[in-house]
Amino acid sequence: MTDETSTPTGAEPDRGDELLLPELVAHLRDNRTQLRQQWAERITDAHLLSSMTNQEVFSEATSVYDNYVEVLETGSVKALQHYARDLSERIIPRGVETHEVIGIVLLLRDVLARSLFEKYRDDFELLNRVLDAYEPAANRIANTVAVSFVEQRERVIRDQQDALLELSTPVLQVRERLLILPIIGVLDQTRAQQLTEQLLHGIRAHRAKLVVIDVTGVPDMDESVANSLVDTVTASRLMGADVIITGLSSEIAQTLVTIGVDLSKMHTVGDLQGGIEEAERQLGFRVSKVPDAD
Amino acid sequence: MPTDVPTAPHVPLPASILSQGPNLIVSIHAALDDQQLERLQRDLLERVGRDRSRGILIDVAALDVLDSFAARTLADLAYMAQLRGARTVIVGIAPDVAMTLVRLGVRIPLTQTALDLEEGLEWLGT
């Protein structure tokens, strides 16, 4: 900092600076209606938020504007952060893109900066200082909004991926109390766990007593996935459902043996057709006869 | 009152034990701590002896956590009940709980399990 300044209070050069932000805030409050209107128009002109109606844009613009001024006033982005997250949650499903959100915040920054130029254009020195005070705060606000949006968007994408993953391993009910889980494609641990979760919920929903897990479509399995498969079987049993595994390739069988699985305790049948027949026999058997004690 | 419950014996367990024919139907209403689990185990074994029960059904659907201690206590209970001539079936293990038990490493089947009360009773041969 230098002592060089032309403000009237020359003896105490920086003294006025901290009054600038309050002044700025007052300016933005006084011109709220007009600036907000300008901003909303700029948003429409730039074809941003095109998936939203003008009314919606205006109402969100109002909230963002007020939050914006509040951040300048209090220096705390907490409320804005909260609002931005909430906003993102609402507009992401509408197909609003990241560049649009960043775009509108930058537009607001621009609208406000212009109004400051307008107000202080006669005193270049003062204008500079006003902008010095304004810029960092404005950048911080832009950052906050953008980060909140991106985070929210990532979450949505993750959720969608999860949903897709679930679709790819359907649990089918072939007849009462009997579920089939055909697994196709490479299994990794995440997918194996997801699959287990789904199967267990399926067991409860369908009140299943038997599950046929068909792994014909699984090319290979490493040890951790093989372990997960064993976990799936154990967990199903804890819920009261027996599991028949079909379509074990000799490689996978080998892996299971390597990790110490006693295949004789796993109920395995050659192919899916055989597995279903076996399951039906068991179900019939259970229905018609009093079960043996253990 | 049994003397083997030193702390707060007056507090009832959040579980009920009903006699139904030769069987005892136990339903647990809320989370049990270790002491309460052990108390339930003792109470049940006592009832098995007194009522000459042939079967025990324990409904754990209300438990959102079954950890290694609970698993062990239930398995012990089943074993000791068997020594007294009663078979035990545990019903209502929630999907999340089943998966957690397995990941925890509880690989030995606890005891006989069934999906729900109806299945459990069927298994006990009611």
Add this chain to the structure above:
Amino acid sequence: MASEALRGDQPYDERVVVELVPVLRRVVGARIKDPHTVEDLVQETLARLMSSSRRVDPDKLHHYAAVTARNVVATYAERNDRARNRSHLLADPVDVAPPPTEQLLLQEDREFVAAALGQLSAEDRDLLVAHEVHGQDTSTMAAEVGSTPGAVAARLSRARASLRVEYLLVVEAIDPPSDRCRPVLRALSSSDRRRQRELDVNGHLLECETCSQLADRLFERRGQPAEDGVVRVPVSRDADVVTARQQGREVAASAGFSTSAQTLIATAISEISRNIVKFAERGEVAISLVTEDGRRGVRVVARDVGPGIADPDVALRDGYSTYHGLGLGLPGAKRLMDRFHLSSVPGEGTTVTMEKWLR
């Protein structure tokens, strides 16, 4: 007024204070059973009395000593038995402190503050005194030092954070065992995340018993959990295990974990809290939300003051059980979580830190 008290007149002969020992033993002994603790607390009371006796009217010294002892005992109980409401055990027939006593305690407190201020840098001290005592606003102060009000406010807040640390050290009469302690405590007190990372605060807290206890008190003092939502559950009885895991589930739910992940976390908490109940007399489970590399997660820190585990590797082996269990407690919890760390000092205690991350 404070400066007057500090200047004081003649200090008392130390023997006068030492004569109080039997009185103190009686006061402390009536409230604490363990003889070693009684001795410790009597010593602590004596130390406090010696540092402040010159401010006390000799006629009132006995009374003051009794009050100080009670105060020390209360602090001790609070420290050891936070959140567990056993304060009724400490209830005294004449519990309401008479005004003169309060006055004395206030004075004592002022002395602590003065001593704590003495530990700060001259700049920090001047800043605090100018702002807090002389009531200068940040704008005026900024103008004086040629800085911005924001920068001054930030400095003030750091200085206040440091003062909190120093105050605590003075009150507890603790000399930090290592050079790292002070910076770590200050970074914690100011909630300066970046600085905390630079200093590897968590690593230090795991190693340094003194700091880990002080850290708890720092948070306590500021009325945490607001920002991070650190949920602390004291654990000493079976029922606490249930409370801890239920709290864990709630925190996990608030972070957006699926119900199955919540169950994994709650179960892991159940296992490690049980270890506290079985092997240590008491401890604490702290559950918090954490963010790292853009991922969100739950961190669980279970700390106890107990015998410790001689060989953590063995304890983490499946089937190792010293009580009636499956021996799956620690290894099981480890399997349920994404990250698991156990550190233990035989004779001092065990800390388990574990985390689970949102996918």
